[in-house]
Amino acid sequence: MQSDFDRVILRRGTASEKWDIPRGEGVLPLWVADMDFRAAPAIVDALRRRVEEGVFGYALPPRTWHDSLRRWLHRRHVWKVESNSILDATGVMPAIAATIRAFCVPGDKVIVQTPVYNCFFKAIRNQGCEPLENPLRRVVAKGASTGDFTYEMDFDDLESKASDPRARLFLLCNPQNPVGRAWTEYELRTAGEICLCHGVAVASDEIHADLQMPFSRHVPFSRVSKDFSEASVTFWSASKAFNLAGLQTAAVICEHDATRERIRHLLNVHGTGELNPFGFIAASAAWDKSEEWLDELREYLLGNYRTLVDFIRLRLPMLRVATLEATYLAWVDMTALGFDSAALAARLEREAKVKFSQGAIYGEPQGSAFLRINLACPRNTLMDALERFAKWTEPHLGRCCFMGDNGAVRQV
Numbered sequence: 001m002q003s004d005f006d007r008v009i010l011r012r013g014t015a016s017e018k019w020d021i022p023r024g025e026g027v028l029p030l031w032v033a034d035m036d037f038r039a040a041p042a043i044v045d046a047l048r049r050r051v052e053e054g055v056f057g058y059a060l061p062p063r064t065w066h067d068s069l070r071r072w073l074h075r076r077h078v079w080k081v082e083s084n085s086i087l088d089a090t091g092v093m094p095a096i097a098a099t100i101r102a103f104c105v106p107g108d109k110v111i112v113q114t115p116v117y118n119c120f121f122k123a124i125r126n127q128g129c130e131p132l133e134n135p136l137r138r139v140v141a142k143g144a145s146t147g148d149f150t151y152e153m154d155f156d157d158l159e160s161k162a163s164d165p166r167a168r169l170f171l172l173c174n175p176q177n178p179v180g181r182a183w184t185e186y187e188l189r190t191a192g193e194i195c196l197c198h199g200v201a202v203a204s205d206e207i208h209a210d211l212q213m214p215f216s217r218h219v220p221f222s223r224v225s226k227d228f229s230e231a232s233v234t235f236w237s238a239s240k241a242f243n244l245a246g247l248q249t250a251a252v253i254c255e256h257d258a259t260r261e262r263i264r265h266l267l268n269v270h271g272t273g274e275l276n277p278f279g280f281i282a283a284s285a286a287w288d289k290s291e292e293w294l295d296e297l298r299e300y301l302l303g304n305y306r307t308l309v310d311f312i313r314l315r316l317p318m319l320r321v322a323t324l325e326a327t328y329l330a331w332v333d334m335t336a337l338g339f340d341s342a343a344l345a346a347r348l349e350r351e352a353k354v355k356f357s358q359g360a361i362y363g364e365p366q367g368s369a370f371l372r373i374n375l376a377c378p379r380n381t382l383m384d385a386l387e388r389f390a391k392w393t394e395p396h397l398g399r400c401c402f403m404g405d406n407g408a409v410r411q412v
């Protein structure tokens with residue numbers, strides 16, 4: 001491995017949301033989704049060259065940044081996208097807000113599959129709309145997967161939600177944060193057909209697409225069929241896989257001309273369609289020159305996930321971990337400990353000096369006994385965090401229960 005993901009970089013006091021929000025001395029932050037790794041050398045070089053120019057006026061993003069994205073999508077995801085199908089946005093969330101506005105009026109409903117990225121709920125409510133939950137179904141993990149359980153889509157429930165006359169849009173998370181599923185072509189096709197049949201459009205957030213585990217493949221929703229590409233909008237960014245979230249740059253891919261023009265208009269109305277120069281320069285350097293770095297990162301993240309699973313099996317065997325197919329976010333079932341996730345996360349931050357995300361924010365009741373652990377840090381940092389977690393948790397084992405893989409709890 002060429003890249004040094006083991007290197008510890010001091011981020012506290014660097015105006016970092018992840019490191020500077022946690023309260024108290026010396027808290028290890030494994031929560032918000034950014035990585036503690038330095039960006040790929042080609043990205044840092046490209047940004048350095050731009051800084052050296054020393055002039056930072058309004059930018060005119062060149063077509064070449066769309067070409068970088070198109071080549072990337074074709075090479076990595078076998079997905080051919082036309083240049084005029086791409087819009088610029090200052091982030092995936094602003095693009096989602098514009099897309100909800102494009103399809104819905106206040107009072108309409110947007111389908112989400114819970115547990116799901118917490119900001120989806122806010123984005124829907126901010127537009128005066130209502131989240132319509134299609135909860136994922138927990139199932140025992142099978143085959144060569146390393147976790148204890150995983151999730152499936154509930155198509156019967158999706159059918160019933162999609163037939164609600166106020167359901168206009170399905171906000172898909174592909175892959176799914178926080179449960180780590182990389183949806184298969186069969187799952188996407190079935191969900192897409194249900195939505196199309198009921199006149200529900202699909203907005204597919206693919207921000208984590210490039211963070212597949214080495215054994216897993218991403219399927220872009222739009223690539224599944226011509227009908228799907230006409231009836232959907234996709235959000236893409238280099239920000240998660242290449243750790244560029246602070247540069248606030250994303251792309252919206254929409255092949256339907258009228259829809260795309262409406263989203264372009266709404267992005268402009270909200271002032272969220274114009275990029276800063278660093279964002280598109282970094283994204284181009286990521287897609288054109290940092291593929292090897294990304295593949296090394298994916299191996300490292302898999303190593304961190306296995307470290308977590310082995311640690312939990314050895315030290316905290318009453319807990320259960322979801323199989324991770326994509327993202328660097330582990331989803332851990334804490335039911336056996338008997339705390340609700342908000343209280344548990346708060347106590348871990350205060351008393352164990354480790355900050356994880358509480359599961360309830362991703363949807364209740366499904367997430368209320370879960371923690372989400374961000375694995376994108378040097379392995380020694382992860383081990384330090386897990387030691388702190390176990391040291392705090394072990395004394396509570398007296399009141400613990402044993403949990404089956406299906407989530408059923410029994411006292412021991």
Ligand SMILES: Cc1ncc(COP(=O)(O)O)c(C=O)c1O
Pocket residue numbers: 033090091092093094117173177205207208237239245248249250
């Ligand atoms: C699924 C998902 N979508 C969107 C975002 C945020 O995207 P952006 O920072 O580009 O608004 C995140 C951040 O964690 C995410 O997990």
